[in-house]
Amino acid sequence: METLDRFDRRILHALQRDARLTLASLAEAVNLSPSQCSRRIARLEENGVILGHDLRLDPEALGLKVTAFIFLSVDKGRMASPRDAVAELLARDEVIDCHAVTGSHDFILKVRVADLAELSHFLSTTISPMEGIRDIATQVAMNTLKEGGPLKVMP
Incomplete structure (x- = not known):
């Protein structure tokens, strides 16, 4: 894994918030030259x-x-993988995200329809017709308060 210094982190922080920043604007925001940023x-x-x-x-x-x-909960005995x-x-x-999880279910799907x-x-x-599905539970979001937010890159 690459070690990120404070300039790398500043660049990532700025680009997560606006990936369309010009090199000049980015360089000014992180206090580097455009060529260094590039x-x-x-x-x-x-x-x-x-x-x-x-x-x-x-x-x-x-x-x-x-x-x-x-x-989704699956019956592992009824499916190869x-x-x-x-x-x-x-x-x-329709499937935006899929995660294998711990707990009472095996997978969580996020869908948009x-x-x-x-x-x-x-x-x-x-x-429902999928082979090996043991249980399906669905929850509908009433409101989306935050989605796709930037990852924490600054200490």
Whole structure:
């Protein structure tokens, strides 16, 4: 793992908040020259600290008004690999996040859909028929208070 100095951390902090900063603006914000910033960004990308530059979209503007969390428990004896079983779900556009977790469930999926009817259809046609699913629990978010926030990079 790469050791990050205070300038690397300042660069990451600034870019997480606005990835469209020009090199000149970034350099001014972190007190380095544009060429130093450019070299550091390239190194951080090469070393896998910066994974990409994503475009964030407003789900509601796209008609995706329902956020739900689907908790899955699997019967490990009925499937060769639980991770392989959920692999087909990872390719679905409705599935935003998927985590293998500890506790009473094995996986948590975060999904975005247009409405409750679409959520019901997704559950009944995609998740329920899956081989080896033992239990499904779903919670619908009433409001999203924070999402996709920046990671803590400053000490």
